[in-house]
Amino acid sequence: MPQKQGLTVADVLALPVLASGRPEVVAGEQNLDRLVRWVHITELTDPASFLKGGELVLTTGVPLPGDASQVRRYVDELADVGAAALVLELVRRFHRAPEPLIRACRARGLPLVTLARDVNFLEVTQVVHTLILGNQTEVLRRTQQIHEAFTTLTLRGAGPEEVVRTAVEMSRRTVVLENLAHQAVICEPAGTDAETALAHWERRSRATPVVDHTEVAGEEGWLTTPVEFQGERWGRVVMVPDTRSFSAEDVTVLERAAMTLTIARLIHSTAWERRAHRTVLHDIAEQRYRSPGEARARAAALGLPVTDASFLAVLVDVPRSAGEVETLLSRTLERTALVGTLTERRVGVLLFLRKGQPWQSTVEQLSRTAREEDAGAVVSVGCEVGDLTHVARSFREAGRVAEAVLPGSDLLFHRLSDIGLRHLLHTLRDDVRVQDYVERQIGRLVEHDARNGTELLPTLRHYLDAAGNKTIAARRGGISRQTMYDRLHALERLLDRDLELGEHRTELHVALLTLDVLRG
Template sequence: MALLTLADVLRLPVIAAGLPRVMAGEDRLNRPVRWVHVTELLDPASFLEGGELVLTTGMPQPNDPTRLRGYADQLADVGAAGLVVELGRRYQQVPPDLVAACRARDLPLIVLSHGIRFIEVTQTVHALILDAQGELLRRSHQVHELFTDLTLRGARPEELVQVAADLMGRSVVLENLVHHAMIVCTAGGPGGPILEAWQRRSRATPTPDHAAPSGPEGWLVAPVEHDGQRWGRLVALPDQTGPASGPEHTLILRRAATALTLARMTGHTQWDREARASALLELRHGSHLSRTESRIRVEALGLPTVGHLFIAVAIGHRPDAADRADLDSRVGDDLRGAGIHALVGRLSPDRTGVLLTLPLAAAWQPVVERIGRVTEETLGEEAVLAVGPGVTALDQVARSFRQAEEVADAIGPATPPRPFHVSADLGLPELLYTLRDDVRVQNYVERQLGRLMQHDERHGGDLLAILRQYLDAAGNKSVAAKQAGLSRQAFYQRLHTIERLVGGNLESGAQRSRLHVAVMALDTLGEGSS
């Protein structure tokens, strides 16, 4: 339902019959017409409230240029939609001074070359206005019911914002008090380029007490509250089709803001964290966003990008870890408290991701160690921190996360504990741990060590342990015998038994390598003994 504008009125047959010509305010014809007022008074402003289209024959208007300017100033000051002057009775042509005065105040001035019946104009326009008002009331009821239903079924904030965007046909942004864009939706889906230089533009746009146009770009802004205090605001942006500040747009945005306020009252309060987690997942999966759109989205969340290094951190933990739900918030709060820019979010049930945004000259290791301390305090020593390579472009973040997660997947019981792990820490034990579920690896272990393990099972022997000590000593029998607490003769006898069971010569470096790989692989399967 659109407002009746001045341009609409000029297209009506009852007006078109007067051959209207626009003499001033040509770029203001989109002004809404709230009412039509016929007057021959020299001071009509005292009877106006704003938004009226004033019709006159010009009979009372003086020839004095000063008084003509005063007449135009009165109408402009009160916010009249425009002035229509009918020629023929008072003027044969409109006074140039009146045209100049209206142009100076951007007041639309329309001249009718032929006479028309003003009563027909008022009847026609008022009927259209009343119909529009009735339609607005019906639309208001529909919008109220829609958002009430969404609220009652606990719709998430993303859905509430998307519904508002779809109803308005405009881009709608939910932002917090520090002008971070939490949720961005357009009538066709999530938005991107509309967030260019978002914080600067947003700070130039004041927040009204109620849904109303604001700022130099003509944004429609509605406050969103929580516990009686302002939490943020909902913003609808104009587009090429027109502004976003009509009465229907206003009621939609106002109702959406109310629904968001109610959503916060009923428990949906983690919007900042969820927005950052959503952005993190988009970067981690290398979503459809372009490099520019990704940069704009991240910057709109308050993270710097230019001249910064991005560090991907993957935190591995058990899916059933008791405090894993708190890990995201604790890490995020700790980094934010230290003034460190980061996105934190759940990557999967058993993994939390952190994307650090650090100045190029800053050392990232102390920051990762800080994350490790918070993780250990939350989950204990079971968690694993893995770090991907630092990158300088957002479209490289997905690759960095993949490498970090590959490192996390490879860290097993045989890996020495460290505050964090990088790809350089991965060796043969980590490779075998990664492949532990591969049937080919399991078959290899069975071929190399199966008979040896069966012998130990039947006889309660320790041949597997002896072989491990021998291999760990790099084939030095004396050292291995000493570590085993056996005499050299007893140790040699066990080695001969091992050679018979595995079918190879332990003096062979290749044989020892095959067995060493098999023993390490066995350890990754949880069947080896230390």
Template sequence: MPFITVADVLRLSVITAGLPRVAAGGEQLGRAVRWVHVTELLDPASFLEGGELVLTTGMPHPSDPTQLRGYVDQLADVGVAGLVVELGRRYQQVPPELVTACRERELPLIVLARGVRFIEVTQTVHALILDAQGELLRRAQHVHELFTSLTLRGAEPEELVQTAADLAGCPLVLENLIHHAIICAHAGRPDGQILEAWPRRSRTATTPDRAAVSGPEGWLVAPVEERGSRWGRLIMLPLASGAPFGPEHTMILEQAVTALTLARLTGRPMWDRRAHSSVLLDLLHWRYRSRTEARLRAEALGLPTTGHRLLPLVVDHVTAAPGDTPVADHLAGELHTAGVKALVGNLSERRTGLLIALARASAWQPVAERVARDLQAVFGTDVVVAVGPSVTELSEVTGSFREAEQVADAIGPASRARPFHVASDVGLPELLYTLRDDVRVQKYVEHQLGRLLQHDACHGSDLLTSLRAYLEAAGNKSIAAKRVGLSRQAFYQRLHTLERLLATDLESGPQRTQLHVAVTALEALRGL
């Protein structure tokens, strides 16, 4: 990173000539040095702004330990990078009270056993600082141009966040106002170190007005706004090495926030729904490396998994017009209002997925029926709601979702009387509806019924209806004749015609079964 730290200064030859020793604050040597300030004043804080490396011979230091502690407190309060004390003029050895005070305030204290020329130290360090600042400006220009290019080509928010993480070498998390992790860019850090108990940890870090370090974990946080109102925030987690954030980290975070803000103004702003869709698709196809990774990702979006039953639903909205309210958005709003925890996202253009968390002792049927009836009231009866078996482990969701998808695929127009459907609702008509695009099914229908369909088409007759009534009556001619409104004698004549056209014996149970399958398949092919 293009900034000078206390540790960098200690490696300079102008300092090593003084045989430096870190007497206190060794864990804080990564602090950035903004400037070097030489002073022999007892109260130098009024001349400091923070980030300075203070050089002194200790000449004005008081002998009173209380006053010595007050001196250190002034430096720590203003935020200096460190204190360098040269021995020989005021001290032959550094006072223990000074060491204790610096240790308590975590202020780096460097003791020089030999005298050095302070002017050479300031000149050397200031030259390096100016070079670093120039490099930071060049770097900032590069980062600005990169994010501008991404914005102009309409980059998705996932790419913007990942780019920032790659540039900074730190994990980043984009979250909304209720602390759900919408996007997580790892930067080489495992999910378990990033998203574990995310909502709880996130609430301990306040949101500053601009990029700043916040919270007990030392996150770098910046707000993300939309049309003047706060939408969420972008969080940069510390480096795995524990090194502090520098100016470049802040610059990268601010550039990413600007790009995200512009993306919300000019692009598709439903990032929450995109995040839910991503997790649902990853669960459906099980793209996670471990159960822990899947659990953390779902919980970071507000879905409780431990101690709950998980109910997958698949919603097909086959005739929803593009201008209608998106089904996923409608469902998310309704479930949120009802206090139901769920992931809601699009699995495809016409298919929406839900993963609902329920208390283990609660019944799932009322929830499924409420979802189905609400959708049918808003979007019409062409909406199909398929329910997979409820599970208690997130790793079992994949199989349950796949079963729900298979059920949804099988529900044709003739099967939509129920508000929702489960696997036991899939019978012969639903199975054949699933297979309606299979050429073998189409050939079977044509082989069994082709001559009959051709006869009806050429003569304007409706023998197919008579055949269907006979098959549905299980071969009872009287019942079938009554259903089609014919006398028994007229109906018998139609049966003889059917036997001739189909070259079959309608009194044969197996042959009636074959024809019943063919008629049912024909209805599936016609979408009835």
């Protein structure tokens, strides 16, 4: 169980005011961690009637009975009332602790301490009481700080990530928020890394009993407390042990964190799991992790298959808000993908695929699902990669594909192999150098048609689309061959280009395609 804060018997014995008496523990050594809540000097034969528990009893031994049975009763009464320890000064009546007293204290586990030298009991009382009162004041101050910190988070409407982070800062221990499926949705490590903290999380979590109140449980000794509201449980908060024992302050931090998380869940409509998926997705896509092992551990802690798997980045761009599409895809791809909004109109998906599993059918279904929610959804696919560390490359490729998709495309999804020249020009349409190129190549032609009502631009388009075949170009334009010849000569004079040269035709063709893209 968590240890309470305060002075222990061992702490008091180490104080100079008692250490000068050369204290020796002759019984009850295993209970020196008992808390001392007060010091009581007594020369009575029945001091227990004046005690309330937790006292360090100081005596010269003068009133101790000589009969062994009475000694046992004396010790039993002290033990029953909960005295912290009995300190016997070996100066006046005794020069060594009586055997009956030692046996009685050992039988009841009551620490018995002898002092070989004279000690000022009044000074001991003053020093210890000052420390106890000072410690109580510090505990109260610290508890108030904890309550104020979490109250501030509640008033600010802080999200669960900030709540867990605050619990870590106050306890200096690793804290994990998990859901009912034993998935670690938020992990803030302290003194370790996320990879170590989350290793085999679900198995370890299931081995730790779920309790109805704050308690140390399981083989690892996790300090856990439930997160719930009006009987509905949502998960639990776990504080992972380190070399220190849990304290009452740790319990306060964990319970206040759980209360604040409950309020945060009621305030924020986004489920913990979706927030967690979104965070891990961002971190993996942008390589914001300390090591590949951490990335795998965080994904595995959310129940995703990371071993013997390949990975594929998918971007879903929607004309309206991405929130509804994210919700729908999260339900559809549960436990097979990370799903999260990347921008207001873009949803990111990271598919976890079994080795050798074709991804096309999954992406097709994903696309249909997205279009059910938003008919204008455009799906772009990156390259399949075999390691989480390469996922960023897959997302970059999907991003390049998304930039190149032409408006009105009816493909279920797009990938890099679908991107041709027109798509490339669409990607570059905002580059002033590309716009300037169009103006230099065919700007005069566009202006000539506008001023004179001619149709030289359509004629050039038919000619270039026909790969320089004048007969086909004339038929497509609905004009005679002679008219085609005349217009081509006019085009060559106006543009100062030789239309028989392949390079000149290519330059003009690119300019025409870019003009179409710019007119969009």
